[in-house]
Amino acid sequence: MRFFWTFFWSFLLVQMLTYVVSSMTPGAEYEFMPAVIASVVVxxxxxxxxxxxxxxxxxxH
Structure with a gap:
């Protein structure tokens, strides 16, 4: 269960971070798959x- 919940929360937080950073960067678009790969790495x-x-x-001491 700890593997699932760790992945679940890292997935949500990395997706949120990716969305916010891409929204603040001019000309950047939100991409789902790089965020999924980053959440697995995290x-x-x-x-x-x-x-x-x-x-x-x-x-x-």
Whole structure:
């Protein structure tokens, strides 16, 4: 389930970001497929970063 919800929210947020940026850029058009590819990349990066960050608490110095 966490894979689905992570992809779901990254899909929505990347689509929103793509739409807003293309609306603000003169002469640019909103394109769906590059945003889908970007949302897949963002989802993969989220899982990679989550696996790299340690889970145990930091030791006191």
């Amino acid at each position: 989802t993969i990066l989220i899982f990679v970063v989550a696996s790299v960050i340690p889970n145990e608490p930091a030791a006191k």
